[in-house]
Amino acid sequence: MGFSSFASRAAARFLEDIRRPAGVSTAALLLTAASGGGIVAYADSSRAEEASEPPPRKKKVVVLGTGWAGTSFLKNLDSSRYEVKVISPRNYFAFTPLLPSVTCGTVEARSIVEPIRRMFDKKRKDVAYYEAECFKIDPSKKAVHCRSAVGTNLDGNGDFMVDYDYLVVALGATVNTFNTPGVMEHCHFLKEVEDAQKIRKSVIDCFERASLPNLSEEEKRKILHFVIIGGGPTGVEFAAELHDFLVEDLVKLYPAIEEFVKITIIQSGEHILNTFDQRIAVFAESKFQRDGIELSTGFRVIKVSDDSITVKCKSSGVETLVPYGMAIWSAGIGTRPVITEFMNQVGQGKRRALATNEWLRVRECDSVYAIGDCSSISQRKIMEDISTVFKVADKDNSGTLTLKEINDILEDICIRYPQVELYMKSMHMLDISDLIKGGVGDANKESMVVDIEEFKKALCHVDSQVKTVPATAQVAAQQGYYLADCFNKMDHCVEHPEGPLRLTGSGEGHHNFRPFRYKHLGQFAPLGGEQAAAELPGDWVSMGHSTQWLWYSVYASKQVSWRTRVLVVSDWTRRFIFGRDSSRI
Amino acid sequence: MGFSSFASRAAARFLEDIRRPAGVSTAALLLTAASGGGIVAYADSSRAEEASEPPPRKKKVVVLGTGWAGTSFLKNLDSSRYEVKVISPRNYFAFTPLLPSVTCGTVEARSIVEPIRRMFDKKRKDVAYYEAECFKIDPSKKAVHCRSAVGTNLDGNGDFMVDYDYLVVALGATVNTFNTPGVMEHCHFLKEVEDAQKIRKSVIDCFERASLPNLSEEEKRKILHFVIIGGGPTGVEFAAELHDFLVEDLVKLYPAIEEFVKITIIQSGEHILNTFDQRIAVFAESKFQRDGIELSTGFRVIKVSDDSITVKCKSSGVETLVPYGMAIWSAGIGTRPVITEFMNQVGQGKRRALATNEWLRVRECDSVYAIGDCSSISQRKIMEDISTVFKVADKDNSGTLTLKEINDILEDICIRYPQVELYMKSMHMLDISDLIKGGVGDANKESMVVDIEEFKKALCHVDSQVKTVPATAQVAAQQGYYLADCFNKMDHCVEHPEGPLRLTGSGEGHHNFRPFRYKHLGQFAPLGGEQAAAELPGDWVSMGHSTQWLWYSVYASKQVSWRTRVLVVSDWTRRFIFGRDSSRI
Numbered sequence A, B: 001m002g003f004s005s006f007a008s009r010a011a012a013r014f015l016e017d018i019r020r021p022a023g024v025s026t027a028a029l030l031l032t033a034a035s036g037g038g039i040v041a042y043a044d045s046s047r048a049e050e051a052s053e054p055p056p057r058k059k060k061v062v063v064l065g066t067g068w069a070g071t072s073f074l075k076n077l078d079s080s081r082y083e084v085k086v087i088s089p090r091n092y093f094a095f096t097p098l099l100p101s102v103t104c105g106t107v108e109a110r111s112i113v114e115p116i117r118r119m120f121d122k123k124r125k126d127v128a129y130y131e132a133e134c135f136k137i138d139p140s141k142k143a144v145h146c147r148s149a150v151g152t153n154l155d156g157n158g159d160f161m162v163d164y165d166y167l168v169v170a171l172g173a174t175v176n177t178f179n180t181p182g183v184m185e186h187c188h189f190l191k192e193v194e195d196a197q198k199i200r201k202s203v204i205d206c207f208e209r210a211s212l213p214n215l216s217e218e219e220k221r222k223i224l225h226f227v228i229i230g231g232g233p234t235g236v237e238f239a240a241e242l243h244d245f246l247v248e249d250l251v252k253l254y255p256a257i258e259e260f261v262k263i264t265i266i267q268s269g270e271h272i273l274n275t276f277d278q279r280i281a282v283f284a285e286s287k288f289q290r291d292g293i294e295l296s297t298g299f300r301v302i303k304v305s306d307d308s309i310t311v312k313c314k315s316s317g318v319e320t321l322v323p324y325g326m327a328i329w330s331a332g333i334g335t336r337p338v339i340t341e342f343m344n345q346v347g348q349g350k351r352r353a354l355a356t357n358e359w360l361r362v363r364e365c366d367s368v369y370a371i372g373d374c375s376s377i378s379q380r381k382i383m384e385d386i387s388t389v390f391k392v393a394d395k396d397n398s399g400t401l402t403l404k405e406i407n408d409i410l411e412d413i414c415i416r417y418p419q420v421e422l423y424m425k426s427m428h429m430l431d432i433s434d435l436i437k438g439g440v441g442d443a444n445k446e447s448m449v450v451d452i453e454e455f456k457k458a459l460c461h462v463d464s465q466v467k468t469v470p471a472t473a474q475v476a477a478q479q480g481y482y483l484a485d486c487f488n489k490m491d492h493c494v495e496h497p498e499g500p501l502r503l504t505g506s507g508e509g510h511h512n513f514r515p516f517r518y519k520h521l522g523q524f525a526p527l528g529g530e531q532a533a534a535e536l537p538g539d540w541v542s543m544g545h546s547t548q549w550l551w552y553s554v555y556a557s558k559q560v561s562w563r564t565r566v567l568v569v570s571d572w573t574r575r576f577i578f579g580r581d582s583s584r585i
């Protein structure tokens, strides 16, 4: 059995009953178009249709947040089964991947948002939405405390409490300044639609300020120095947008100050786009160099004042003052205060994000689920359960496992502990016997038997392959979809569990659901000048003008509604014809 | 000679050499389309083409403001003749007639603005623009003091001074609360693009707030009570927009609270739209009644607190408290502080707006011109100059005027004192002799002679017809166009004056230019539900659905650029297809 056949066997049950579900989240499929139709590993929700007594009271599901994770959950939840309440300070969903385009007016803010209520209305979902902020989660009372986002103008102070049977926390992340002094006060961020609007205004402000009379060249240079701190995808995309805005639109309107403009990216690592394939990073760096965008790699920002940034060279330790006109901080994400407080309550005080199990339930906290950027899955290590795994596999209680016994349980192991598969792949092993051999030495394949010690020895390095999922829209959307699917078939799965064998602790029966499994569908990096780079599934990399067109078509197809799709495409068209607007509004 | 022939004769020189000027401001022609091509009474600027020595130094023209008046001036000014500087805190022009549509998202804010620099760029004008506020005009030093609108981030405080040879003040007006307590703090206004954006957010806020849990019906009713103070065109149009937004979009998304919504217009006069034809006011009132928009006419607002408005019935004097969720104040315009200060300096302390002469020059202030909402023309009364007029007319120095002598000077009189023509029209007089008859009794037409006393008696009521021009975009645009035209032919007209005979004081020779004459091209009142009313030239009135289509076509054609035209039309189309967006951004 070669590796590929092994892989397909392991995935067999996964894919067994997949058909493209009618209501599959466009978000979950982000980039599927690019990958030529990657198959998404979700179980079919139509199973949950079997008749059941109408329950006396619908269980209350409260969803916090209307970002990628929250809306993906809501769109796919069968809301007739639950009493659903949604709480979020923004009454819309924002298509964040296009936020960098909003900063320079390539697309308009309104073109990338969709009101939550309209989403429900179109799908005829009976869901209550409250425009409010949750400021405290109280798992002991099963309630969340909320505050109207706009002040209620009422006699009371506008606070209210909502209780739940199940809570879905999808609060996203906030910015992280790593406590660098001055960043909060002087830098722009790019997390929300308002941020993008502010940045747009600020860019124009810099150009207008530099056009005022009586300024020295040095002052103009300072005002027109745009500094981007953080060379991740967001920072890079913003730099590219800004450069396009400059050369395509602003130089015409501000010819007198063109020569003073400079864009700098400060990146602490050695390369920008370091979560991307190396080839893409190199391509991006050389394109930026041609464009005159300065890359200061290997520098760390240690302080920001109102007119200069202090950077420290990581190799030499030398500090330098960089005068600037506008700075954007896009270096990492942090935890929202309400999440921090909740983590303290449930004994996760020292973490960056809410830890969940592989089924997205918050650890040590019944009935609370967390999805998206505010959460991170802590994958169970196989070595913690190794004795149980051995016991369950050893059907004849012989104290040793034959290859057949291992193969029989292999699928459950691979579902429960994806690191096993990843490890074998990383070691170019073709077969489980190759892995086991590591425990017993060169045994004959057919007659190979292993005892517990040999079994442990064979698997001892596997857990090094435990991967955390990245904080991206793709992950958030897939988690939302997955969780809604579990909720939809909750009753059914109690009686007909779908999950792998329980291999933990006393280990009996099956888990109700399969664990969440992230399917990476690739990623894009638009680089400006109608060029983009893309990492596609299967280690494919694509760069240049045609990739930009791929980007246009994928992003157009992935819009949440026809309305936003039309708007985004007409924004692009408008930009081609008329350029970007430079009004300061 | 019948009245119509009189009128045409009086207008003859006006129209003499008119051809539709190629670069005529679209703004000046606002509504021309509606009037079937009304002719605009401007002299042709091509005359100023004659060769002249290149002057050693170009005169400096400083323009304050980039609204209707300022941009109309700038677009039509031959900027090669002057060194032009423009100062305004907004680097764009806003098409104010569509502002009410922005409040509810029927069109987007960006679709009605055009960057000033783009206007210059397109017309290849060499004009300097500074994004700054003028905070002091110093006519003695011939300079204006300015402050950067955004803070310069420089070592200095960002103030600077600009000197001028000619100053064009086009600063517009501000809101006027008539010192009603609480209005500034609690009401919305609708003057700027930002105001419209804020209103849009606030409307959504009210709906979201009223959807929160635990509210009594009374509280919901209060939050969803939208009060518009002032029943002028802006207030009425906003009410119509809001009503459309409600019934076409919001009821679908907020079905649970639909019944609590109420819109009220508070108007101190007996009718709304009192600057319009009575038929239009009646039509609007009955439409609003059918729509359920409450009209509280005859009430004056005397106080606004954070949750209620105190109104006083003008007839009974009874005061009532009106609970509200959101209030818009659109009752009158006021003077900007910088104008008030300037008026104090030039001895116009007690006025509401800068007084100019009929050539738009600020009274008692050389080289300073004022156009648009910040100014008002003080028309010279004929009775002040009656002796000079008599003397100039009495060519043979006989001490009496014959009908022929009067007719010879009639055109100059009508140009200089438009009230004469208006008076005759108002009295249904067919001929100048009818007017003179008032002085001499039933004299025989042919042999009629009048002495100075009879002449005075005949004209003594004429000045009652002096009209102030309204504070509208039409006026502002026509003034800007007129003034630019005068600037373009300034050199030429010194030698070849175009204006009427000087009839003031010692009265010698001709004025360099004809005085500004406002040509009213009609006005629209969109009433919602795809209905509008229009007052067209020649006492025509048009109401209903077809008028709305007329409105669409006129407003589309009057956009300042192809870009905004395309955007506005596509906004309308988008609204028809997808409705208005209710995201709170």
Ligand SMILES: Cc1cc2nc3c(=O)[nH]c(=O)nc-3n(C[C@H](O)[C@H](O)[C@H](O)COP(=O)(O)OP(=O)(O)OC[C@H]3O[C@@H](n4cnc5c(N)ncnc54)[C@H](O)[C@@H]3O)c2cc1C
Pocket (backbone or CB within 6 Å): A064, A065, A066, A067, A068, A069, A070, A087, A088, A089, A090, A096, A097, A098, A099, A100, A132, A133, A134, A135, A170, A171, A172, A173, A190, A191, A192, A234, A336, A338, A371, A372, A373, A374, A471, A472, A473, A474, A475, A476
């Ligand atoms: C500029 C930018 C570009 C990006 N580009 C990409 C990309 O190209 N591809 C990609 O895969 N990912 C991209 N991402 C990342 C992606 O946006 C996030 O990973 C994703 O938004 C996470 O989804 P989420 O639902 O967890 O959080 P969010 O989408 O951030 O949603 C959080 C929600 O919680 C609400 N909320 C916040 N506080 C409270 C509170 N106290 N109470 C109630 N509700 C609250 C918020 O209003 C929001 O609705 C980008 C992100 C940014 C900022």
Ligand SMILES: Cc1cc2nc3c(=O)[nH]c(=O)nc-3n(C[C@H](O)[C@H](O)[C@H](O)COP(=O)(O)OP(=O)(O)OC[C@H]3O[C@@H](n4cnc5c(N)ncnc54)[C@H](O)[C@@H]3O)c2cc1C
Pocket (backbone or CB within 6 Å): B064, B065, B066, B067, B068, B069, B070, B087, B088, B089, B090, B096, B097, B098, B099, B100, B132, B133, B134, B135, B170, B171, B172, B173, B190, B191, B192, B234, B336, B338, B371, B372, B373, B374, B471, B472, B473, B474, B475, B476
């Ligand atoms: C909601 C609304 C709807 C309207 N609808 C119509 C309509 O349908 N038809 C019609 O004819 N009229 C309409 N009007 C009236 C019309 O907008 C005004 O009459 C017109 O704008 C006056 O032009 P302006 O140039 O004098 O002033 P504005 O257009 O107000 O321009 C003033 C300019 O001065 C600038 N400025 C302000 N302060 C300073 C400072 N300190 N220093 C430098 N610059 C400064 C401003 O930024 C602005 O650029 C409407 C007005 C509003 C508010």
